[in-house]
Amino acid sequence: MSKPYPQEFRDDVVRVARNREPGVELSQIAKDFGIHFTTLYSWMRKADVEDGVKPGVTANENAELREAKKRIRLLEQENEVLRRAAAYLSQANLPKMMYPLVRELAGDGIPVTVTCRVLNLARQPYYRWVTHPVTNTELEQAYRANALFDAHRDDPEFGYRFLLDEAKEAGVAMAARTAWRICSQNSWWSVFGKPTRGKTKKPGPPVHDDLCAVVDKHGVTRHEFQTEGPNELWLTDITEHWTAEGKLYLCAIKDVYSNRIVGYSIDSRMKSRLAVAALSNAVARRGDVAGCVVHSDRGSQFRSRKFVHALNRHDLVGSMGRVGACGDNAAMESFFALLQKNVLDRRAWVTREELRIAIVRWIERTYHRRRRQPSLRRLTPIEFETIMTTPATQAA
Numbered sequence: 001m002s003k004p005y006p007q008e009f010r011d012d013v014v015r016v017a018r019n020r021e022p023g024v025e026l027s028q029i030a031k032d033f034g035i036h037f038t039t040l041y042s043w044m045r046k047a048d049v050e051d052g053v054k055p056g057v058t059a060n061e062n063a064e065l066r067e068a069k070k071r072i073r074l075l076e077q078e079n080e081v082l083r084r085a086a087a088y089l090s091q092a093n094l095p096k097m098m099y100p101l102v103r104e105l106a107g108d109g110i111p112v113t114v115t116c117r118v119l120n121l122a123r124q125p126y127y128r129w130v131t132h133p134v135t136n137t138e139l140e141q142a143y144r145a146n147a148l149f150d151a152h153r154d155d156p157e158f159g160y161r162f163l164l165d166e167a168k169e170a171g172v173a174m175a176a177r178t179a180w181r182i183c184s185q186n187s188w189w190s191v192f193g194k195p196t197r198g199k200t201k202k203p204g205p206p207v208h209d210d211l212c213a214v215v216d217k218h219g220v221t222r223h224e225f226q227t228e229g230p231n232e233l234w235l236t237d238i239t240e241h242w243t244a245e246g247k248l249y250l251c252a253i254k255d256v257y258s259n260r261i262v263g264y265s266i267d268s269r270m271k272s273r274l275a276v277a278a279l280s281n282a283v284a285r286r287g288d289v290a291g292c293v294v295h296s297d298r299g300s301q302f303r304s305r306k307f308v309h310a311l312n313r314h315d316l317v318g319s320m321g322r323v324g325a326c327g328d329n330a331a332m333e334s335f336f337a338l339l340q341k342n343v344l345d346r347r348a349w350v351t352r353e354e355l356r357i358a359i360v361r362w363i364e365r366t367y368h369r370r371r372r373q374p375s376l377r378r379l380t381p382i383e384f385e386t387i388m389t390t391p392a393t394q395a396a
Contacts (some may be wrong), residue, residue, distance in 0.1 A: 005035070006281035008265055012360040013040060014047045019357055032365040034280070056154035064103035077110045081118045099129045099138070122149045124186060145182050152188040162273040207303050209329070212295050215337070223321070225331040230257045230389060231289045235332040236278065236296045238270060243349040250359060251278040251301070253294070254335055256287075258388075259373060260337070260381035261363050262286050266356050271306035279307070283314050290315035297321050297329050338367070 017029045017040060030040040049056035064210040088101045102115045116123045125142040132138070144167065151158065151166035158166070164179040183189065210221045212233070227233045233256040240249045249270045263282025267274050283289055294316050296302040301321070311318050321328025343362045349355040368382050376384040 004284060006263070006284045007287070008277065008281055010043050011047075012266075012356070012364075013355070014043050015357050016361050016364075017044060018047075032369065034364075034369075060351070074114065078118050080110060081105060081115050082364075085119060091373070099126050102126055103130060120150065122146055122186075141182070143172050143185065144174050144178065148179060148182055148188060149186070151181075157190055158182075160188070160354065207308055208320045210321055211293050211319035211329070212321075216378050223328055223330070225256045227257045230255055230385060231286055231292045232257060234262065234282065234292055234294045235329060236275070236294060236300060236302070237329055237332045237336065238274065239298065239336045240270065241344045241349070241355065243352050243355050245350075245352050248349075248352045248355050249274060250339075251275050252332075252335065252363075253278050253282045254332055256331060258381045258385045259335075259376060260368060260385060264363065266359065268352055270301065272301045272306045275301040275304070275307050276310045279310050279314070279316075283316075290319065293317045293319050293320040295321070295329065339363075 004179045013029070013033050013035070016033075017026060020029055021027075026040055026044075027037045030037045033040075044395050045054070048054040050058050050060075071157065084105060085098075085101060086099075098119055098121060102112060102119070102121065105115050106112050112123060112126065115121075116126065122145055125145050128138065129142065147167035147170050148160075148163045149171070151163045155166070157164070160180045160183040161176065163183065164174065164176055167179065212225065225233065225235065235256060236251065236253045238249055238251045242245050242248075243389075246268060247270075249267055251265050251274045252261050254260065262285055263278050263280075265274050265277035265281060266276075279294070295309060296319070298320050301307060302318075308318065310316075339359070339362070343358050344355075349358075369380055372378045372380055379387065
């Protein structure tokens with residue numbers, strides 16, 4: 001079974017196909033990108049539907065339909081909660097506690113989150129009540145927590161002292177220390193935080209160790225970018241270039257084994273999602289990459305929590321170079337230098353879309369399939385991987 005192609009890669013292929021030069025057939029475009037002609041034809045049909053050129057249901061319409069169904073289901077659940085609550089409260093000699101009703105509705109398939117939101121209850125005391133037998137002390141604490149929560153929800157700018165006064169007026173009295181403890185446990189603080197004083201903290205250490213650094217016998221630290229097989233060491237970095245519409249950013253990931261760009265993402269903003277998208281595209285195209293080392297500089301995008309979570313989710317190992325040391329990622333910088341000379345600096349670019357198509361075309365058509373490299377025995381990255389790897393381990 002073939003591996004799915006990333007959505008960004010599909011969009012780029014369609015862009016190149018739509019903007020092809022006169023006389024260039026779709027079969028040639030498909031061959032340049034290493035996909036089947038019918039696959040390209042299917043992608044173009046879906047793109048025409050999305051753009052309104054052909055009739056059909058677009059992805060946005062499908063998403064809106066799913067969102068509408070979800071909203072309808074949520075409204076039905078809320079109506080059921082209100083109906084059952086009205087019947088529950090109308091019973092005679094009923095204890096002043098709504099948690100049994102919440103548990104009963106949860107057993108009928110209505111989420112606790114929905115029930116607590118409709119009934120204005122805090123979920124934490126409810127789960128505590130479900131886990132442990134309810135004592136008088138815990139019941140009293142739940143009343144106090146609910147009173148403080150109601151006051152905090154009505155006036156988020158109030159601190160715990162003002163919340164204490166509001167709770168007393170609601171008939172739930174407690175000591176100031178008790179109110180502080182309950183607010184502290186649930187993080188119910190005023191939205192107006194205290195000003196930070198003192199010296200500014202220094203930047204923290206890198207989120208990953210430098211796994212590519214080697215110290216020679218003279219004590220000099222250098223970096224080695226060599227592997228015995230594919231998907232053992234990836235390099236990544238971000239470059240930018242100006243257009244008349246503004247900057248365009250490219251995050252690329254290169255496999256050191258074959259110098260192939262296994263994943264990339266292009267966007268008008270340099271956020272952490274740019275690096276995460278490039279990594280996700282690389283994993284989608286390469287398959288099983290557990291244990292692969294991903295080396296980068298100390299940019300904020302690669303230090304972000306989202307990127308670190310993406311590495312852990314795919315069982316990848318992070319690595320980072322030193323601050324301000326471009327040589328620690330020289331192999332990736334050399335690729336960007338080629339891109340700069342062959343595409344970015346060739347002429348002035350009017351639109352981001354125009355530059356994006358040029359970048360994608362150069363990577364997939366020229367760099368991967370036509371540019372022979374001395375370090376790869378005068379082979380292209382695609383030829384090198386095809387010849388040097390077995391059919392069972394070849395990448396997508």
